[in-house]
Amino acid sequence: xxxxxxxxxxxxxxxxxxxxxxxxxxxxxxxxxxxxxxxxxxxxxxxxxxxxxxxxxxxxxxxxxxxxxxxxxxxxxxxxxxxxxxxxxxxxxxxxxxxxxxxxxxxxxxxxxxxxxxxxxxxxxxxxxxxxxxxxxxxxxxxxxxxxxxxxxxxxxxxxxxxxxxxxxxxxxxxxxxxxxxxxxxxxxxxxxxxxxxxxxxxxxxxxxxxxxxxxxxxxxxxxxxxxxxxxxxxxxxxxxxxxxxxxxxxxxxxxxxxxxxxxxxxxxxxxxxxxxxxxxxxxxxxxxxxxxxxxxxxxxxxxxxxxxxxxxxxxxxxxxxxxxxxxxxxxxxxxxxxxxxxxxxxxxxxx
Ligand code: GLY
Numbered sequence: 511x512x513x514x515x516x517x518x519x520x521x522x523x524x525x526x527x528x529x530x531x532x533x534x535x536x537x538x539x540x541x542x543x544x545x546x547x548x549x550x551x552x553x554x555x556x557x558x559x560x561x562x563x564x565x566x567x568x569x570x571x572x573x574x575x576x577x578x579x580x581x582x583x584x585x586x587x588x589x590x591x592x593x594x595x596x597x598x599x600x601x602x603x604x605x606x607x608x609x610x611x612x613x614x615x616x617x618x619x620x621x622x623x624x625x626x627x628x629x630x631x632x633x634x635x636x637x638x639x640x641x642x643x644x645x646x647x648x649x650x651x652x653x654x655x656x657x658x659x660x661x662x663x664x665x666x667x668x669x670x671x672x673x674x675x676x677x678x679x680x681x682x683x684x685x686x687x688x689x690x691x692x693x694x695x696x697x698x699x700x701x702x703x704x705x706x707x708x709x710x711x712x713x714x715x716x717x718x719x720x721x722x723x724x725x726x727x728x729x730x731x732x733x734x735x736x737x738x739x740x741x742x743x744x745x746x747x748x749x750x751x752x753x754x755x756x757x758x759x760x761x762x763x764x765x766x767x768x769x770x771x772x773x774x775x776x777x778x779x780x781x782x783x784x785x786x787x788x789x790x791x792x793x794x795x796x797x798x799x800x801x802x803x804x805x806x807x808x809x810x811x812x813x814x815x816x817x818x819x820x821x822x823x824x825x826x827x828x829x830x831x832x833x834x835x836x837x838x839x840x841x842x843x844x845x846x847x848x849x850x851x852x853x854x855x856x857x858x859x860x861x862x
Pocket of ligand 1: 637638640641643743746747
């Protein structure tokens with residue numbers, strides 16, 4: 511049976527997140543396939559597009575290097591050649607890279623057309639497909655060019671997780687732990703109770719429906735309250751400040767989720783150092799991350815100074831101060847500005 515999470519937005523832009531089996535989700539596509547459309551997938555997710563009944567996708571190579579201006583321009587060109595107009599639809603069938611890229615192309619094609627997100631990775635299901643952040647990478651950094659462009663619907667088929675490589679599923683779980691530790695203590699305790707099941711070779715459909723739904727509910731509530739990230743949406747960046755830095759320095763050999771797990775560990779250590787949480791609480795987060803199979807240490811080869819340089823360019827920063835999202839208890843976070851970077855560097859140094 512389909513489950514529904516609503517994302518309430520101003521100006522009649524509300525949309526639905528539908529979670530359920532492919533055969534039922536296909537009915538939700540009908541209002542969109544009545545218009546002209548283009549489907550974007552990668553070589554790993556073209557099968558998911560076909561399963562949803564979406565013919566002739568534009569198929570891109572998988573991986574972060576696909577997410578650039580050239581690919582967005584190519585998609586706009588293809589949309590024009592296929593005769594798409596302002597009433598047309600882009601379908602993004604894939605993980606975070608395809609969702610961000612196709613979402614960005616939809617945001618700029620004819621100054622904005624509808625996009626429907628069909629996430630195929632756990633990370634995209636619980637995070638990137640919801641909330642309208644679209645972007646491409648530029649040589650100076652990840653997601654540095656983009657637009658807020660909300661989807662018209664998000665269709666999530668947890669059965670796509672059955673064929674997702676386990677490392678990718680584990681990566682997605684980092685964002686799920688983030689929701690619990692930063693924003694919902696009961697959800698965190700639920701994840702602790704089910705840590706072993708989350709990494710079982712074959713994902714339990716009921717368990718994953720539950721965690722995807724709760725993650726989407728939390729995200730929908732935050733996005734509805736602060737669509738353009740001027741306030742509480744920053745909380746969703748918990749773990750991402752150190753995380754983005756180590757992801758970039760690793761040249762993306764660390765997955766986004768792995769980097770976020772390291773980033774959450776560093777942020778919790780920093781919060782302990784500032785007297786905001788107890789060492790026991792930081793340890794509790796680290797234990798769950800480890801039990802799920804996520805890394806909690808910065809690779810020894812990464813210089814702390816380089817990590818700090820990248821953190822200093824973070825999009826949340828203001829007037830030279832690094833803005834960190836730090837826990838102040840289980841299920842609670844706050845933004846804290848650091849003008850003096852010594853403590854940030856000390857944590858990067860210690861977490862080896
Ligand atoms: N991934 C964080 C956000 O969408 O705000």
